Amino acid sequence: MSGILTRNCVATVIIQQLFNGLALGMAYALIAVGYSLVFGILRLINFSHGAVYAFSAHIALLFVGLNFGIIPAIILSIVLTGILGVLIDKTALEPLRMNNSIPMASLITTIGMSNIIQNLLMIFFNTERKSFPAFFDFGMIKFGSVQVNSTQVVMFVVSLILLVFLTLIINKTKLGLAMRATEQNSKAASLMGINTNFVISATFFLGGASAAIAGVLISGYYQIVYPGMGFMVGLKAFAAAVLGGIGVLYGSVVGGLVVGVSESYAATFMGSSYRDSVAFIILILVLIIRPTGLFGKKDIKKV
Amino acid sequence: MDKNLEKGKSKNFILILESFIEKYKVPIAGVSALILLGLPFMGFSQYIMRIFIMIGIYSMLALGLNILTGYTGLVSLGHAGFYAIGAYTASLLSLKLGANFLVAAIGGAVLAAICGLLVSLPTLRLKGTYLSIVTLGFGEIVKMILINWDKVTNGTLGLKNIPRPSMFGLKLTLVNNGMYYLMLVLVALITLLCTLLIKSKIGRAFMSIKEDELAAIMMGIKTTRYKALAFVISAFITGITGAFYASMIGFIEPNSFTFDISTLIISIVIFGGMGTIRGMFLGSAILIAFPEVFRFLMDYRFVVYGLVLVLMMRFRPQGMLGWKSQMPYKLPKLVKESLKKNNKDNLKTQQI
Numbered sequence: 001m002s003g004i005l006t007r008n009c010v011a012t013v014i015i016q017q018l019f020n021g022l023a024l025g026m027a028y029a030l031i032a033v034g035y036s037l038v039f040g041i042l043r044l045i046n047f048s049h050g051a052v053y054a055f056s057a058h059i060a061l062l063f064v065g066l067n068f069g070i071i072p073a074i075i076l077s078i079v080l081t082g083i084l085g086v087l088i089d090k091t092a093l094e095p096l097r098m099n100n101s102i103p104m105a106s107l108i109t110t111i112g113m114s115n116i117i118q119n120l121l122m123i124f125f126n127t128e129r130k131s132f133p134a135f136f137d138f139g140m141i142k143f144g145s146v147q148v149n150s151t152q153v154v155m156f157v158v159s160l161i162l163l164v165f166l167t168l169i170i171n172k173t174k175l176g177l178a179m180r181a182t183e184q185n186s187k188a189a190s191l192m193g194i195n196t197n198f199v200i201s202a203t204f205f206l207g208g209a210s211a212a213i214a215g216v217l218i219s220g221y222y223q224i225v226y227p228g229m230g231f232m233v234g235l236k237a238f239a240a241a242v243l244g245g246i247g248v249l250y251g252s253v254v255g256g257l258v259v260g261v262s263e264s265y266a267a268t269f270m271g272s273s274y275r276d277s278v279a280f281i282i283l284i285l286v287l288i289i290r291p292t293g294l295f296g297k298k299d300i301k302k303v
Numbered sequence: 304m305d306k307n308l309e310k311g312k313s314k315n316f317i318l319i320l321e322s323f324i325e326k327y328k329v330p331i332a333g334v335s336a337l338i339l340l341g342l343p344f345m346g347f348s349q350y351i352m353r354i355f356i357m358i359g360i361y362s363m364l365a366l367g368l369n370i371l372t373g374y375t376g377l378v379s380l381g382h383a384g385f386y387a388i389g390a391y392t393a394s395l396l397s398l399k400l401g402a403n404f405l406v407a408a409i410g411g412a413v414l415a416a417i418c419g420l421l422v423s424l425p426t427l428r429l430k431g432t433y434l435s436i437v438t439l440g441f442g443e444i445v446k447m448i449l450i451n452w453d454k455v456t457n458g459t460l461g462l463k464n465i466p467r468p469s470m471f472g473l474k475l476t477l478v479n480n481g482m483y484y485l486m487l488v489l490v491a492l493i494t495l496l497c498t499l500l501i502k503s504k505i506g507r508a509f510m511s512i513k514e515d516e517l518a519a520i521m522m523g524i525k526t527t528r529y530k531a532l533a534f535v536i537s538a539f540i541t542g543i544t545g546a547f548y549a550s551m552i553g554f555i556e557p558n559s560f561t562f563d564i565s566t567l568i569i570s571i572v573i574f575g576g577m578g579t580i581r582g583m584f585l586g587s588a589i590l591i592a593f594p595e596v597f598r599f600l601m602d603y604r605f606v607v608y609g610l611v612l613v614l615m616m617r618f619r620p621q622g623m624l625g626w627k628s629q630m631p632y633k634l635p636k637l638v639k640e641s642l643k644k645n646n647k648d649n650l651k652t653q654q655i
Contacts, residue, residue, distance in 0.1 A: 039432075043432065045432060045436075047566075092613050092616075092617070095617050096617065096620075099617075099620070101616070101620045102620060103431075103432075104372075104378060104573060104577075105573075105616040105620040106616070107378070108569070108570060108573050108615075109612070109613050109616045109617075111566050111570065111612065112570075112608075112609040112610070112611075112612030112613040112616070113609065113613060114609075115605060115606070115608060115609030115612070116606050116610060116613070119602065119603075119605040119606045119609065120606055122602065123602045123603065123606070231562075235439070235443070238436075239436075239440070242433070271451070273447070273450050273451050273459075274447065274451060276443070276447070277443055277444055277446070280439075280440035280443045280444055280447075281440075283436070284425075284437055284440045284441070284444070287429060287433060287436065287437055288425050288428070288437075291425075291428045291429050291430075291433055292433070
């Protein structure tokens with residue numbers, strides 16, 4: 001009798017953690033999309049993305065504190081974070097592209113930018129952990145013996161809608177077409193009359209906006225905000241993007257889900273200190289077996 | 304037109320500087336050696352001496368990474384991992400087995416080098432950014448092992464009371480400046496190692512891999528072997544530095560080896576000038592001293608630090624001292640001798 005009961009418990013925990021992981025993973029996927037889009041076009045790891053994510057959460061908190069109401073605060077945060085993304089591109093990265101400088105230079109520039117953003121956040125918002133309103137908490141939803149927090153459902157659904165929306169933008173609109181063209185060959189694209197600099201800025205805006213939504217969702221879930229929050233989440237989302245094949249949108253989603261689910265399983269079954277590294281172990285294993293990630297395209301090099 | 308002229312001028316300036324250094328090699332080396340040896344007697348406070356030692360440590364780290372990134376063109380974002388392995392292994396050897404500093408340091412360095420070999424194995428398949436990602440993951444995994452392997456590494460509490468090195472019955476400390484001189488010796492040895500390595504056949508192979516890997520393969524260079532070798536040497540140097548750091552600071556914990564350290568090392572390499580040895584010293588001196596010197600900027604100093612990196616990449620991406628040598632290429636001795644011989648033979652035939 002008791003054996004059956006414990007087995008039931010284990011099953012419940014497994015399913016429960018699956019839901020936790022899926023919700024978190026979808027939010028990771030949103031951040032991962034930002035990495036993936038930028039990498040696809042510029043072949044650049046954008047290390048400032050984690051800081052951008054932290055920025056979005058702080059801006060949302062600021063406007064909530066100013067009594068703007070939740071929805072306007074979120075919208076303002078999305079727009080401002082998108083603009084921050086464009087600013088990063090315009091001030092720091094575009095001049096480098098003009099100079100045809102080495103790829104490492106842009107990498108270091110993004111590290112410098114993340115340093116600047118994170119430390120400015122520390123100056124203006126203090127380093128302490130601030131509580132964030134749990135604004136989409138409608139209590140628990142029960143599926144049999146499994147309880148799911150409504151926050152998680154909202155996270156999952158909102159992220160899913162946004163990812164579908166992003167996919168539609170990239171596959172169906174003119175801007176998306178321009179983005180794909182720039183990704184394949186930016187020189188040829190600009191010869192075809194595509195303003196590649198505008199396209200790249202638009203990409204940064206999309207990446208920043210999706211990071212902002214993820215920022216609001218994840219901070220609403222953990223109910224905590226601090227300037228260094230972007231670092232680990234950024235690395236994990238990055239791992240997710242690479243895992244699925246960087247530059248491939250649905251790859252980021254799969255990667256985000258794998259990272260999210262494995263993280264919540266690791267936290268329950270191996271201890272919370274393993275939480276942050278599981279993503280990297282999976283990442284390295286995948287990279288050794290398939291160097292371009294699960295769904296990545298192979299680069300063909302002509303001699 | 305003007306720009307060209309300016310370029311010509313700056314080249315000339317470098318040429319003048321280089322020929323000046325070449326001409327007065329011995330006095331310049333002597334004076335700088337005297338200054339470095341005499342630093343402890345100039346009445347600096349403990350705090351400043353500590354900064355000097357940190358500059359030395361980061362010079363060594365940068366020299367190690369420079370072999371990999373500057374000369375071979377493989378970008379590592381996980382050097383904090385090798386640093387941590389060196390530090391932990393050496394401290395554990397000296398804490399649990401009571402090993403001498405030298406033995407412990409070499410033990411740490413060897414383990415770091417073995418890990419370097421392991422990390423380099425995926426490089427057989429990965430290129431460019433993907434390789435950087437694997438090294439990044441490596442750094443995080445090392446940190447995770449340090450946190451979770453409680454029995455050996457003492458988890459998040461870290462290792463305490465790491466013994467200071469003692470040599471010839473003399474205990475080296477910060478107070479008697481022993482650590483400073485040990486740092487100088489280590490920096491000198493590692494610089495010598497790097498210089499010799501770069502001037503040798505191995506160094507030329509590294510550089511050819513950086514310039515064009517395909518062409519290097521065509522020239523008969525076994526690139527995978529040399530890439531692995533670059534990883535091993537780089538990790539070895541980083542491991543030794545880790546051992547020294549642990550015994551200097553006396554206390555290490557997993558959070559002393561974060562991703563920030565890796566980015567700091569790579570920033571130094573790029574700031575100073577990739578693929579130069581002189582740049583590493585200037586880079587670490589500026590980037591390490593910067594937050595200390597600009598304390599009056601308070602919280603803004605790290606913002607300025609980021610700005611410096613961004614502006615640097617914008618206006619001088621080759622690094623502070625990253626110029627190509629303008630001096631005529633020096634032929635190796637044997638080549639020179641054989642040339643002379645040939646010339647003599649030619650002269651003889653002409654005379655006849």
